[in-house]
Amino acid sequence: MATPPTTGSLYQRWVAPLLCQDEGADAEQLSRLTLAALGAASTRRHWPLISGSLAGLGAELQRRDHRLEQTLFGCRFANPLGLAAGFDKNGVAAGLWHLFGFGFAELGTVTWHPQPGNPKPRLFRLAAERAALNRMGFNNNGAEALKRTLERQALEPPGQRPAVLGLNFGKSKLTSLDLAPDDYASSLELLTPLADYAVINVSSPNTPGLRELQDASQLRRLVERLRRLPACPPLLVKIAPDLEDDAIDTIARLAYQEGLAGVIAVNTSLDRLGLENRRLVQTGRTLAEEAGGLSGAPLRARAQEVLRRLRATAGPALPLIGVGGIDSPQAAWERITAGACLIQIYTAWIYAGPALVPAILKGLQQQLDHHGCRSISEAVGSGLPWV
Numbered sequence: 001m002a003t004p005p006t007t008g009s010l011y012q013r014w015v016a017p018l019l020c021q022d023e024g025a026d027a028e029q030l031s032r033l034t035l036a037a038l039g040a041a042s043t044r045r046h047w048p049l050i051s052g053s054l055a056g057l058g059a060e061l062q063r064r065d066h067r068l069e070q071t072l073f074g075c076r077f078a079n080p081l082g083l084a085a086g087f088d089k090n091g092v093a094a095g096l097w098h099l100f101g102f103g104f105a106e107l108g109t110v111t112w113h114p115q116p117g118n119p120k121p122r123l124f125r126l127a128a129e130r131a132a133l134n135r136m137g138f139n140n141n142g143a144e145a146l147k148r149t150l151e152r153q154a155l156e157p158p159g160q161r162p163a164v165l166g167l168n169f170g171k172s173k174l175t176s177l178d179l180a181p182d183d184y185a186s187s188l189e190l191l192t193p194l195a196d197y198a199v200i201n202v203s204s205p206n207t208p209g210l211r212e213l214q215d216a217s218q219l220r221r222l223v224e225r226l227r228r229l230p231a232c233p234p235l236l237v238k239i240a241p242d243l244e245d246d247a248i249d250t251i252a253r254l255a256y257q258e259g260l261a262g263v264i265a266v267n268t269s270l271d272r273l274g275l276e277n278r279r280l281v282q283t284g285r286t287l288a289e290e291a292g293g294l295s296g297a298p299l300r301a302r303a304q305e306v307l308r309r310l311r312a313t314a315g316p317a318l319p320l321i322g323v324g325g326i327d328s329p330q331a332a333w334e335r336i337t338a339g340a341c342l343i344q345i346y347t348a349w350i351y352a353g354p355a356l357v358p359a360i361l362k363g364l365q366q367q368l369d370h371h372g373c374r375s376i377s378e379a380v381g382s383g384l385p386w387v
């Protein structure tokens with residue numbers, strides 16, 4: 001009897017061909033359709049027929065190995081690989097991400113006010129470069145809707161979930177920078193009971209002025225405001241790849257002084273990373289002329305540099321999450337050995353499909369075997385080479 005097709009092979013056959021050119025299937029619409037299906041499955045994941053198919057998905061994509069487990073800022077991670085923020089902005093598939101093999105998923109960015117984001121088109125494939133340009137502008141249904149969406153899925157409480165769930169918070173577009181701390185605080189206060197950890201996103205390039213909140217005094221004011229909430233989950237800050245070295249050092253020190261749970265590096269880049277003259281087929285303009293943040297393979301080298309810099313300044317005590325251009329087991333290993341306790345993927349996961357998660361985890365297991373490490377935490381910041 002023929003073996004049934006795997007999710008990975010179905011993706012390769014039906015989805016990957018749509019992604020190997022810039023034009024054709026609209027990137028945002030593909031994501032929207034996928035999330036609609038996943039959202040429907042997540043709320044019904046205990047129904048017999050659906051739970052059977054989902055168990056098959058888990059069996060194919062999950063890799064259990066106690067050497068990949070870590071406990072960081074009070075959260076137990078089954079493995080170090082997470083889904084980066086921005087894919088599941090409204091948290092519709094929160095109950096499913098562990099079945100894709102992820103040890104954690106970051107939901108959001110959520111803002112206090114629901115907002116439509118920037119005009120479309122606002123997400124572009126750069127297929128040949130395995131990259132994307134986006135200027136979504138925090139399109140999301142708002143904090144209250146996220147709360148309802150998560151409650152509807154009847155998730156296990158924080159600390160008891162198969163995958164850790166982080167919530168990523170941004171500033172509403174219509175809130176002034178001056179009032180930003182209250183805007184973040186309103187969202188966080190509402191959603192704290194549902195979050196394993198919370199991320200202060202001050203690095204999206206698509207909300208005017210947002211990145212100014214990375215300045216030390218503004219960031220300190222923001223963190224201190226959130227700290228005054230009656231309850232606050234472990235707080236991390238997510239930074240841009242476009243910061244100068246001095247600014248990276250300042251944030252590393254501030255994170256340490258303020259007792260932040262960690263730093264996530266990096267968000268998408270305003271730098272064109274050598275692709276200034278690359279034209280978007282949809283608009284006919286070059287990347288130098290287009291607004292938005294770059295992600296994917298061209299971001300890898302810069303993301304690695306920022307991570308190294310953070311580690312050098314903050315030392316091993318501050319947990320770092322590495323994200324940006326990770327698209328292979330080797331890139332994952334190199335980010336971890338440069339100092340990331342955890343790593344996240346987005347763009348490469350879209351291009352390569354669900355099989356990328358077990359492929360990365362398998363690669364990490366092989367490196368642990370090779371180097372004789374008993375735990376992934378021994379590899380973090382070790383500088384051990386990829387062999």
Ligand SMILES: Cc1cc2nc3c(=O)[nH]c(=O)nc-3n(C[C@H](O)[C@H](O)[C@H](O)COP(=O)(O)O)c2cc1C
Pocket residue numbers: 084085086087089108109123132134136138168201204238266267268294295296297299323324325326344345346347348
């Ligand atoms: C379409 C798209 C939307 C994104 N939205 C968010 C977001 O809402 N919040 C956020 O912190 N990062 C967002 N990101 C950035 C990713 O989380 C990640 O930091 C970045 O893409 C680099 O990782 P990658 O090269 O693996 O994609 C988005 C990225 C993409 C491609």
